Amino acid sequence: MKKLFIVMIALLFPSLALAASGAGDFSISYLFLDEEGNQSVQHSSFNIYEGPGISIEDFRYTLDNGLSFNADMKNIILNNRNMRLGIGKSGLFGLRLSHNQYRRVYNFDGSSFTRRHTNQGLLWLYPHRHLKLWGGGTYIGRSGSMTDLFDPDPGAISTDVDYDQVQYKGGFQLNYEGGLVRGEFRVVEFDDNENEDRDQTRSEVRFDGLIPVPNYEWIVLSGGFRHFETKYDISDFKISSNRGWGGFRANLPENFQLRYNFIFDRTSSDSDFVATDNITNAAYVSHVWPQFAMLTVGYHHGINDDFEDEVKSNSFYASGWIRPADGLEIRGEFGLTEEEVKDGSRLIGDESRNRHKFRLKYNSGEYGTIALKYENKIRENDQLGTEIDFISFGADYSIGVAEYGTLSAGYVISTGDYDNIEEEFEFTDHTLYGHIRTREYRNVSAGFGLTYYRSKRDLDVESFILRFDAEYEFYDGYKFRAEYNVQNFDDFLIRDQYYTANIVEISLIKHISF
Amino acid sequence: MGHKLLSKYLTGAAVLIPLLIFSISYGQYGNKDDILEQTETCLLCHDGQAETLRGTPHQLLSGDDLSSPIMMGCTGCHTDWEDHVDDPAAENIVAGPELGSLEQSQQCAGCHQTPHQAAMATTDPHGRGGYNCSSCHTVHGNQNRMLVKDEQENYCLECHNVVEAQFKARSAHPLQSGNIGCTDCHQFGGIADQLHAQGLNWTCQECHPLIAGPHIYEHPVTYEYLVEGSGCTECHNPHGSANDRLLKQPGDGTCRQCHMVPPGHRIAHAGLGSRHACIDCHSEIHGSNSNELFLDPDLGIKNVINCYASGCHSLGS
Incomplete structure (x- = not known):
């Protein structure tokens, strides 16, 4: 990749003499971390490391001829790396490179962990205004040790992990007078360095047309x-899936639209089991009252047939939105699916799924925006005697006042009941979140954020994240920023499942613009 | 290992470099006089608009630079402009954000006929819900990738606040640390897939190849992802969960969503004296290459006293 980047810069060097403009934030920082407890329980703490970091965020550099560079690199010295580079010219070509690394901790003291690296590169170009080509690759590597599933004991057996996966893809898109043909080919090689029996190669070819x-x-x-297609390298065991689909969209008079799609999918393997x-037919009718409302109704019929068992499903769908007054918008969605085992059997038997969603949003401008959201999902399996009833209600509010600053806050409560003929689960999750940011006063601004999470079911868990930050701007484009974060997790039923971290990060930021 | 990896990178570079050279050397295309003339006419009054598009995918064609094969002019989007030249009233020209949902998507579809565009008109929930192009994208004065209004990941979460709550649960994909983003999984490009551009099979396999299968003995619930778009999410909530490993239910509750405890197990494995989690023995739960019950291949070594010395099981059973 380094060589490629050098070649690319050399090719484009003549353009650098042109006039240009750019902007971005450069920062150096230091992070202090004081943590206590089980390092494996709070996922948001996995990628926080004590030490220095350098960042270049939202950097853009554009030449007058439209050739532009962009970069986004966060804490590139620390272990948690997140880097992105791009170069491109509108309508001609683009190249994007990225590198990402993070870890996942598995035991109390953090000694058992895996680290994942991801490198990506993608190039696209337009050799002709009707033709787009692209090609690229992705490398994923993961190594380290992990404990067995459901085994939080400090003395649990660790399993070594070491694999890498390389993916290449290439494709084209041809547009001409409203038509489109698109094709893409991907191949993935997976190498497990701990167990070569798992080595496999996957490939995909797809074509779409319109x-x-x-x-x-x-x-x-x-x-x-x-x-x-997926194939094991050692055994040659292979599974493949072939999918064909088609349909039409008809824009009818009076702002009506009719859409129809069918999908046929067959998955098979070398073995006989x-x-x-899967065969699906779906049709939707929409009507729009421009700037005022929209209504969509649809029907979906599906067949799942493995030559021993056959399941048929019927689904009904309706959604819509309306803006009855300035700033007021109401949206709703309803979906119902009935699955019936027509031949043979399946473990979960017949199934009925039902979902409703509603959202009301009012933006008054001066007094802010309030949104109320409601969602209900029900799943029933009669032969199994199970029913899952999930309800979620959320409300949030945001306001920005030029003299003072911005405020946003929200609350979500989710409840669920799970019943079968033997037992019952219940759960309730509460989430409270909010952010306050003051306006800049004498070059100083400050912010506060809170996220509180409480979950009760077979377990009783509480976690919260607090954040305070302040910024001081001095000279021309320099900023000093200090952040204090608290992360806390408690499982009130399991004694070793607790974690507290105090995190302080100080940064010197220079905004450049030229 | 290092040599193998290097060779893969070199192979990739060997493909990419010729493509890059090809694009730069072959970029000239077509006669653009009409577009140049129309754009210059527009800019006589709207002189600041060219600057709002510079460096973006809609950068206007100019006489100083004809390298782009895509001819971008004002009238490509602002159609029906002829009367506007004589009478500059706003109603005498098309402006994208003021169009209705369907008209706007058709306007953008004049050039953008990607799978994302087609999905918005068919299976994508955003399209079905009445959102249009300008709900998420803006054209003028926007340097963000894909011209989304806000490049920060919390842009999606402004509407999906329940999802935001899930990402702040105890176990969650690393969205908060910036290591993944919404668009890593939700790419909005597929026409046939209901929710995920690549289908769940590709989406999860992109990062979790080790458990992706296929296996000689598939656990049906994990296998369905190949054909039904379900699978992984039957047991895991990909955004976040109060349980470890993103599981929807704690411990054995995951298994008991579909399985009742067999009678023999209730005596030997679910009592207070010898309580075992299902996964203690059925550890190859994503699929096994050795056992149709997904039993741990090392069960005979690890639990030889519990399983065999008790007389309940014999080696090989």
Whole structure:
């Protein structure tokens, strides 16, 4: 990648003589970390390390001819690296590179952990205004040790992990007079350095197409095909999936639209115990009252057939929004799916799923924005005697006042009941969150944030994250920022499941603009 | 290992470099006189608008630079402009954000006929819910990737606040530390997939290849992801959970969503004296290459006293 980057810069060097403008934030920082407790329980603490860091955020540099560079690199000295580089020119080409690393901790003292690296590169170009080509690759490597699932004991057996996965992809897209043909090929090689029996190769080929019917351009036909295959390198065991789909969209008079899609998918393997067909037909009708409302209703029919068992499903869908007054918007969505085992059997039997969602949002401008959200999901499996009833209600409010600053706060409560013929689970989750940011006064601004989480079911868990920060701007474009974070986790039923961290980060930031 | 990796990078570079050279050397295209003339006419009055597009995918074509094969002019988006030249009233020209949902998507579809665009018109919940292009994207004065209004990940969470709550739970994908973003999984590009551009099979496999399978003995609930878009999310909540490993239910509750405890197990494995989690023995729960019950291949070594010395099981059973 380094060599490629050098070649690229050399190719573009003549352009650098042109006039240009750019901006970005450069910062150096130091992070102090004081933590206590079980390091494996609070996931948001896994990638916090004590020490210095250098960041370049939102850096953009644009030449007058439109060639632009951008970079985003956060804490590039610390172990938690998150870097992104890009170069491109509108309508001609673009290149994006990224590198990312993070860890996942598995035991009390943090000695058992895995580290994952991800490197990505993607190049796209337009050799012709109707043609786009792209190609790229992704490398994922993971190594370290992890404890077995459900085994939080400090003395639990650790398992070494060491694998890497490399993916290449390339594709094209051809656009012409409202039509589109798109194709992409991917191949993935997975190497497990601990157990070569797991080594495998995956590949995917897909083509999509879309074309307005000549002389009837209000009808747009679409369709495509995808082949996906996974093969074990040692045993040659293979599973493949072939999917074909098609449909149309018709823009009817009076702002009506009709959409239809079908999908046929067959998955099979070299062995004789896996072969499944999925056939889906779906149709939607929409009507729009411009700037005022929209209503969509749809029907979906599905068949899942593995040649021994067959499951059919019928789904109904409706959604809509309306803006009855300035700043007021109401949205709703309803979905119902009934799955019935027609032949044979399946473990969970027939299933019924039902979902409702509503959202009301009012933006008064001067007095802020308030949103209320409600969601209800129900799943029933009669033969199994189970029912899951999930309800979530959320409310949030935000306001910005030029003289004082901004405030946003919200609360979400989620409750669920899980019943079967033997037992019952219940859970309740509460989440409270809020942010306050003052306006700048004498070059100083400050902020406060809170997230509080409480969950009760078979367990009783509480966690919260507090954040205080202050910024002081001095000279021209320099800022000094101090942040204090508290992270806390407590499981009131299991004694060694607790964690507290005090985190202080100080940063010197220079905003450049030229 | 290092040599193998280097060779893979070099292979990638060998593909990318010719593509790059090709793009730079072959970029000239077409006669653009009409677009240049129309754009210059617009800029006589709207002289600041060219600057709001500079460096963005919609940078206007100019006479100083003809390298772009895509001819971008004002009238490409602001259609029906002819009367506007004589009478500069706002209603005499098309302005994207003021169009209705369907008209706006058709306007953008003049150039953008990507799978994302098609999905918005068919299966994407945002499209079905009445959101249009300008709900998430702006064109003028925007340097963000993909021209989204706000490049920060919390842009999605402004509407999906329940999801925001889940990401702040005890176990969660590392969104807060910036190591992943919403668009790493939700790429909005697929036409056939209901929620995920690449389908759940690719989405989860991108980072979790070790447990992705296939296996000789598949656990059906994990296998369904290949065909039904379900699978992984039957047991895991990908955004976050109060339980470890993003599980929807704590401990055995995950298994008991679909399985009752077999009678024999209730006596030997679920009593107070010898309580075992399902996963203690059925450890290959994502799929096994050796056992249709997903039993730990090392069960005979690890638990030889419990399983065999008790007389309940014999080696090989």
